[in-house]
Amino acid sequence: MRRYLLVFLVSLVSLVVLGQDYMGGAKWIGAITRKDARIPEGRHYQGAVLKESKALWAQADTLSRRSIILRRSFKPYKPFKKAELRICGLGFYELTINGRKIGNAEFAPMWSDYDKSVFFNAYDVTNLLTYEDNEIRVLLGNGVYNEQGGRYHKMKISFGPPTLCFLLYVTYEDDLRERLISDEKWEWALSPITFNSLYGGEDYDARFEVKNWHPVVVQESPKGQLRPQIANPVKIMERFPVKQVMKQQGDTLLVLDMGQNLSGYPEITVEGKAGQRLKLTPGETLNDEGFVNQKQTGRPHYYVYTLKGGQTELWHPRFAYYGYRYLQVEGDVEVLKKVESCFVYNSAPRTGYFECSNQLINDTHRLIDRAIRSNWQAVWTDCPHREKLGWLEQDWLNGEALVYNYDCKTMIAQTMQNIVDAQHEDGSMPEIAPEYTIFTGSWAKPFLESPEWGGAIIALPMLYWQHYGDLSLASQHYDAMKRYVDYLDTQDSCYILKQGLGDWYDYGPGRAGFAKNTPMPLVSTAHYYQWLCYMYVMAKHLGHKQDALQFNQQAEHIRQAFNREFYDSKKKTYATGSQCSLALPLYLKLVPEGDYQAVLDNLLKDIHAHGDRLTTGDVGNRYLFYTLVQNNQRELLYKMLNHYDVPGYGYQIKKGHTTLTEQWDPTHGASMNHFMMGHVENLFIPDLLGIQRTGDLIEIAPHPVGDLTWCKGSTMSAFGEVKVSWKISNGQFLLDIEIPEGGFADVYMPFSDRAETVQGGKHHFQEPVRR
Template structure:
């Protein structure tokens, strides 16, 4: 039976508030048969769910495409709900019948349609003159009463803010998103969220209210306590559209008629925490009938609507909760709670006491060697929650406009006895769908995989941050490009990185240079390091590769090209990059004393990444039909490779840069000829033997290290590196109790002391890029570049000493891909799942063609196996969709 399932529009299930004028539809096929391929599809779009009046139909289209299908010719209009359904035909003639109905709803497509005004709070003359005010201040409340007549058919709120906001209607929270409108390049792009509030309205008197926080817009950012980087006053922008059954409409907007008062939040900052005085609560402030006569008038603020865009990525939400596991009395006599997991979010707690009693919660990632609460690595970030009780009954509280990175919390002022059940860790991050799972026979590697995933959870809070705890939490470009391929296995990160890459393009300099962090909040000199700025090219290409999304290449192509042309103008000649500031192999272990930069020559790194970005740009140009550019950049790439060889290699292929990272980059980026590749592989093995098979690579070399080994005949060495347990290695932090990835290989040393105070995050995902190798080489799940997005799948597991089995799963745009191998007595087994409407190339390592069985049958008798051949060291198979079990 053939079914169409999991319909999505722009990656999302039933999205509301889209401002995409040419939306794309994707679906999956479900079938118990093997070798199922779609031969045709038909899409219908209607305004009503019964499809009696179809507003657009594709007709029967002969095509295999089931991902990112554009609804060409459908002219969408603002604030309209569109239902759609799909049916498909297979190559065997099966017809799926119509799918279940899905929908998408547009938001405001034209910014001239907005009717609302921006409103804020008049504080003092200094603010009106544009002078920065105090970075820490009381959060304001804003409210408006309105009347609703009966027969509400539909109600939508469209909202944004300068700062961050929460909404309430009639005393209940609107939506389940946090830190809205999110962090973008605010001067160019400001997101609008859409909420369905139909069931929150009542006939008669109603009220809507908002609370504002400083957030990224106005609060301190980075490590020099700069605040008000985007503006010096908070503001709210909102429209409530009520559609009645009789066809009439009512619109409630932010304007001068709103009122404002003070909230119980006396201070709220992302880095420093929140102070809340429950005695200042105003019950019913967002409900009808509340007396706001003592409240002030709001100020109407001048703010352009031209920068408004609809929500692009998934919003931040409460994803899960963690129970406290241990109550600790430290050697210093402090009361500390251990949640057992380094996490990002906040603590919800219940406390009872007299009115006016103040309690505090401090947050930390680790305890020191003596078991005491350790906060020095937070630098200036206070990460402190202060709560003043209103008294009486037990009171439960959780913050609104701040988040912390922590495993441990220190309690101050809480009445005894402390009960663990009164404290819950609330995990927040962007609500990306989970797509990957990896397990193997080694429990330490499984913990490493856990740590990689929790590093993503902690640092994918609206932007890809470097760390979630200290006074930084910035979108470092280098970290993002190093980790993006791993992230694309773990979660559906396409909308997340689409938004972030648009901000990169918005903040990119006129000369094509790329800031170190996106959104850009550092000084004007902080831009364009090799391996960091290359995120402009690497990230869009990776999203295309993993999701088959040509549109991101089309959108970002100007940015990608501008970055390459920026590099081209920098060097002493246009084929080498040997000028400017570069981070180099950041935190490489072969660095000189008192420096963070590894020993690999920075010009070597810069030119290698130059060549790599040009190669990706050339491929992108070919994909989107920029044939002239594809030819031009192909020629440029060849000249860079020649100049690179002349500059850094002898005629016999010996590298002038004898470091692990230098060999790794040369091998991985494909910029070495055969002679140099052999020399580089041999040199890398020599260096590993010298270090007793321990890495010395930093941020630049580490993501590619094991790939360079496995791809060049040294898979056993890659496994040896993975499974090392002493410093430096991926498993060393695991043996020290890590539950996330560390910034430094020895963040905690063997004697329990710390690497440093100022740069020692215990939740820093860059070294988690080893996850890419676990999925792509150990499990062996990859995509063919010529049929990106896993339309044509490559299953090429590479077993090695130390593991007896490995199981990788990836929920791709087409469905679940699985590769599970295990060693048996004298042989191997491999179980593979290939989703419908795809094909796969499967490699059986060490197999002999004559001995291979599929579900106990010979390959000739196996349905779905299209071809098989013996190749060096393995058997290569071409198969259609389905589940297979090979043994040999």
């Protein structure tokens, strides 16, 4: 195995030697200081940038946003046994030693609020160093660290011009160590990347000769604390060839269907003359004339490649990506010999597998999973084009979908660091983390804080504990979690919260957006109650007994206020009687004792009144689906989802989409690659297949439904992979399971009261089908 692959935690010995000075005295270096760069301060949302602000950005030195290369030579003076380096290149870097790229990560290091945390990477390069002169080169791009615009940009934000901090430790065979750090001895030069913006694209001139090397300047270090990057790197994980040519205009234009909507960029192979050029414009959809359409996803975003000539050239962007299915190629099209779409997403190991006899369910699973992958970058983004921001609600509302299909331990831990970094001094939580942009204007208040979004600071440690059996995140971030519920306590009015987004993008007449079916205060207050319940349980297990008592008392006050404000005891309904209005209190057990069944009946009536279709959105879906499952209404839920009409996942499949769309009705535009509505994925492995994990505990409880005749899949437990396969044949339900050695599972059969505990190994169960 190649020893230069990325490692995420450097050795304990090195950490002890260096303490918290991870970079051993290395300096931050680059081409220009922040002072000379004249970069404006602040985090500017692009829709609210005033003329004065635009003028300030225009004054920034062009060198401050230019991609540069830094270099240094190093020659070991005697035999060595180990070489390890640590690097942080901001915004993004690509490191080579003797012309060979180190690691296989894209967009490294991972994004953060650089005023709070700055992640670095560590590599073992023992097998790459020679005993001659070794040339170390670092290519730097802007990333989110230095988003100055130029084309499309969601916001303008800069923590400074591109910068590098570098440390190489060489351990010789006699155990002596030599250190090479970033300092004044390095040099810099302009790179062939003439433009780069995470939001706007990238231009590369292969004719450009890297020369005119200059001494580096020592820069002001970022304000944030250096931390090891613990989450898995983003990589090129899949490749897709051209599916079909959609449009061609002579030798000057091609429109290509790459077959799959994804996050990434094109990779091209070209042959031609020096100076010939291609412009590549990616997009999710085509307009009426058959050209690529970026109207809903942020425009313009494109890539320009200028040929060196006289050879076969292979290229893809280094520091920009987009969400797209179609690719428009303009210019000297005859030079194009090959093009592929590089699907770029987080390399967290896949831990789950699911398949069943219903093709629509399988396609829905694939639709959601591809959207999850597309939006799994350094953070879980909302979309891979228009915003690329870490909106927080989807991380926990779709939490089971994530943890049953992927190993999320390091990603959740690093996400929590971003969340805690984003928390404000008063304890409030923004809706995005890192908080790269602050929305302003009279319209912006609902987008600044909402309990369903900010509550991720509590929900993610709870998910981590429930699934992995690990309370460490709750322990580590307990003070921040408590500060958040204490803040909510200052915002309520008689225990009712009145801020937030509510059931965002629910389904009904008119344009999707703010909730139209359910009062926002009902949704916000219900989540306030849920966060206090979570805090009560976690505080109790962490030994914070007095806090637990206070959380429990506060939750009871909110429960009573919630019912006073929203519950109609005569009609046995809440607020508007919408599906979200009823599912939330049912799921959270807010309903007064003795009225539960009546409220549930009203929920079922509303579903039937809508033709057995849902009306919920980004928040309400989770509670609707789980409420139906908890009350043995799986047949109804199956009916609500097993169709090709709107609203439903099948409608998106019918329309040819390959990733989950932002709206239930994708014909209304907006993003075609969001995973926020993918809540049904929470049920596929834990409920339909029937594998549930709670820490070390494994429960097998399959739930055949509808016309399903078989289902098979797996997920990881603390002891290894758990496999389940069930089928219905000749009136018999047949269940085969495989439990890893050292583990055990409680098995519950679906058509009887039979329950059994089994140990590691393969087991077979059978019983008659009773509907």
